[in-house]
Structures are given as structure tokens and as C-alpha cells.
Amino acid sequence: MNLVYVGIPFYNAEKYLDYAIRSVLNQTYTNWKMTLIDDGSTDSSLALARKYTSDTRVKVISDGRNKGLVYRLNELVKLSDCKYFVRMDADDIMHPQRLEKQLRYLEEHPQADVVGSWAYSIDTGNRVVGILKNKVNPSVIGDVFAHACFIHPSVMGKREWFSNNPYDSRFVRMEDMALWCHTIEYSNFYNLPEPLLFYREIGVPYLSKYLLSMRGERFLIRVVYKKGTIKRYTMLARIWMKSIVYMVFAIFRLQDILIKNRANKMNDSSLQKASEDLLAAVHVKVV
Numbered sequence: 001m002n003l004v005y006v007g008i009p010f011y012n013a014e015k016y017l018d019y020a021i022r023s024v025l026n027q028t029y030t031n032w033k034m035t036l037i038d039d040g041s042t043d044s045s046l047a048l049a050r051k052y053t054s055d056t057r058v059k060v061i062s063d064g065r066n067k068g069l070v071y072r073l074n075e076l077v078k079l080s081d082c083k084y085f086v087r088m089d090a091d092d093i094m095h096p097q098r099l100e101k102q103l104r105y106l107e108e109h110p111q112a113d114v115v116g117s118w119a120y121s122i123d124t125g126n127r128v129v130g131i132l133k134n135k136v137n138p139s140v141i142g143d144v145f146a147h148a149c150f151i152h153p154s155v156m157g158k159r160e161w162f163s164n165n166p167y168d169s170r171f172v173r174m175e176d177m178a179l180w181c182h183t184i185e186y187s188n189f190y191n192l193p194e195p196l197l198f199y200r201e202i203g204v205p206y207l208s209k210y211l212l213s214m215r216g217e218r219f220l221i222r223v224v225y226k227k228g229t230i231k232r233y234t235m236l237a238r239i240w241m242k243s244i245v246y247m248v249f250a251i252f253r254l255q256d257i258l259i260k261n262r263a264n265k266m267n268d269s270s271l272q273k274a275s276e277d278l279l280a281a282v283h284v285k286v287v
Contacts, residue, residue, distance in 0.1 A: 002057075003083045004099055005159065006034040007076030009069060010090035014043045016200065019126070021052055023093040023198075023281040029100035032086075035059045035079055040066030045090075070169045077162045085162045089153040093122070093198035096281050101192060102156040109190070114157030116150040117192040120274050121263040123202035126282070128274040130263025132199060134191045141224065144180045145217075145235065149189065152176040154197040161187070173209060174216030181224055198278055201259050207250045214243045 006024055010017055024034055034057055036049040052058045061079075077085055084106060088094065098117070105115050119132045138149040165187075171178035180189070218239050225232035249255045266274065 002031055002033045002081075004029070004032040004086055004103060004156070005080040005082035005084065006032055006086040006088055006099075007037070007073070007080065008034065008088045008090055009037050009039055009072035009076065010041065010045050010049065011039040011066065011069075012041045012043045012045060013090035014041075014045045014048055016091035017045050017048055019093050019282045020088060020090050021049065021058075022284065023096075024088070024099075025052070025055065026096055026281055026283065027094065027099045028097050029103060032099060033057050033059070033082060035061060035076060037072050037076060038062035038064075039068070039072050040064060068169070070167045070172075070175045073175070074166045077159065077166070080159045080162075082159060084156055085159045086156045087153050091200045091204075092153050093126075093200075093278060093281050095120075095196040095198065095277055098154075098196040099156070101194075101196060105190065105192060106156065106158070111188050112190050113161045113187045114150070114155050115190045115192060116154040116156075117196035118194055119151045119154055119197040119199040120195045120278070121202060121260070122198045122200050122278070124200070124204060126198075126278060127202075128198070128266070128271055128278065129202055129260055130265055131195050132263050133193075136191050136193050138180070138189045138191070139184065141181055141184060144177055144184060145221070149180045149184070150176065150191065151197065151199060153199070154191075171220055172216050173213040174220055177217065178220050178223075181220060195274070198281065202256055206255065206259075207247070210246055211243060214239055214246075 008020060038046045046062055049060045053060055102115050106112055120128045121130045121132050122128055132151060134150060135143055135148045143149050165179060165183050167175040168178050218236055221232060221235050246255060246258060249258055
């Protein structure tokens with residue numbers, strides 16, 4: 001029986017999708033299923049994904065329509081028939097031991113609902129630039145708004161939990177924060193304190209997506225915190241300030257400075273080891 005179901009939605013991801021798929025194929029844990037679901041791509045992503053269907057563990061679905069990430073995430077959860085559901089984005093890369101280590105934790109800690117991990121921050125050329133760290137045991141809504149809960153594409157959790165807690169389409173580009181906010185007080189969340197994902201964020205065109213995220217976060221704040229509370233207005237002011245700062249940096253094409261500053265710096269030996277792990281994650285096996 002397959003214990004792990006990997007779901008990867010993709011839209012016009014031809015530049016990086018190959019790396020994402022290979023990183024699943026190169027996992028040390030091999031008893032998984034993977035569904036690649038196309039969201040109406042107009043580039044060569046779908047053809048690229050279909051090259052991998054010779055592996056019986058890989059399935060590709062396409063209905064030719066663009067329905068958005070939230071719809072596809074909920075669709076993938078419904079399609080999942082394994083004990084655990086794994087999130088993964090089409091432009092990121094799994095560490096070779098990601099599935100093995102997260103599965104081990106969930107099997108050894110049956111009270112856990114969702115487990116994430118830290119991540120390596122990488123650029124468009126697959127260069128590691130630092131480590132992104134979250135709280136090991138996020139447990140309150142404040143952890144979510146502090147962006148200390150989960151790195152979304154790093155999570156693995158009980159399929160039943162995801163099925164009972166679908167993503168909300170009202171929160172564009174904030175569907176994960178909304179999910180954590182609405183569930184954290186009655187769920188058991190955990191992050192493995194080691195980077196098990198190569199998270200692509202440096203050099204990616206991001207201004208429009210960032211502003212959409214900030215708009216979604218403002219909406220989420222209004223939903224979570226009652227009108228008239230100091231907390232609500234303080235948080236909204238902070239989000240507006242962040243948006244303005246990001247726009248100013250983007251005008252001068254300096255936004256990567258802000259993104260890089262989110263990551264913890266690494267020494268030379270750690271960078272070397274991370275780079276070797278990334279190469280192992282995406283190499284092509286010779287049969």
C-alpha cells in the first residue's frame with residue numbers, strides 16, 4: 001500500500017517543472033504516488049510532465065482549463081487515496097530525504113496532523129543562498145501572521161486532515177495562511193528543524209504576486225480580528241508599510257535584497273553540502 005501521495009499543480013512551469021519531478025523520483029523513500037495536475041498551461045509544461053508517465057507511480061491530469069491554485073489543491077486532496085498528502089510546487093525541489101524523514105515523523109507521532117520543514121532559499125539558477133527557518137511547534141494564530149508557521153510547499157499531513165479542512169478560494173495567494181489560521185488552535189503542527197525543500201524565491205518576477213499576497217493578508221486580518229481592535233489596525237498598517245517598501249525596492253530592481261534578508265546565512269561547508277544535495281535531487285538516473 002502506498003502511504004504517500006504527492007500532489008503537484010502546475011501552470012506554465014516549463015522552466016522548472018522537470019527539476020521538481022526529478023526530485024520526487026530521486027527520493028530515498030520510494031513507495032509513493034504522484035499526480036501532476038495541469039491548470040490550463042499554454043507552454044510545454046503538459047508535454048514535459050507526460051514524459052514521466054512511463055513510471056507507473058506518476059499520473060498526469062489535464063482538463064485544459066485554468067481554475068486557479070486553490071481549486072487544484074482541493075482537487076488533488078480529493079484524488080488522493082493514500083494515508084498522507086504531500087504539498088509541492090512546480091518550481092521547487094525536494095531534498096532527497098524529504099519524504100522519508102517527514103513520513104517517519106508522522107508515523108512515530110500519530111497525534112501530529114501536518115509536518116513541514118525548514119528550507120533552502122534558492123535562485124533561478126539553482127544556487128543556494130541561505131536557510132529559511134520556521135517555529136518547530138507553531139501553535140497560535142500569531143505564529144501564522146508572523147510567517148513562522150509553515151513554508152507551504154514543504155508540508156506533509158494526514159489526507160483526512162486536508163480533506164476535512166479544504167483551502168478557501170476567498171484568500172487569493174493567502175490560501176495557506178487562511179488554512180493555518182482557521183485550524184491551528186485545534187490541530188497539531190510541527191516543523192522538522194532541517195531544510196528538506198529547495199524553495200525558489202530569488203530572481204523570480206514577483207511584484208504582482210507579492211502585492212496580491214499582501215491584499216489577501218489584509219483581508220485575512222479583517223476576517224480574524226474584529227473591527228475596532230488595536231491589533232487589527234496595527235497589523236493592517238504594518239502590511240501597508242511592507243507593501244510600500246517592497247514597491248520602492250522593486251522600482252529600483254532591488255527586491256532580491258529584501259528576499260535574501262529573510263534567509264539565514266550559511267558557512268561555506270554548509271553551502272557546499274546543500275549544493276551537493278540539490279544536485280543529487282535533480283540528477284537523471286541512468287537505467
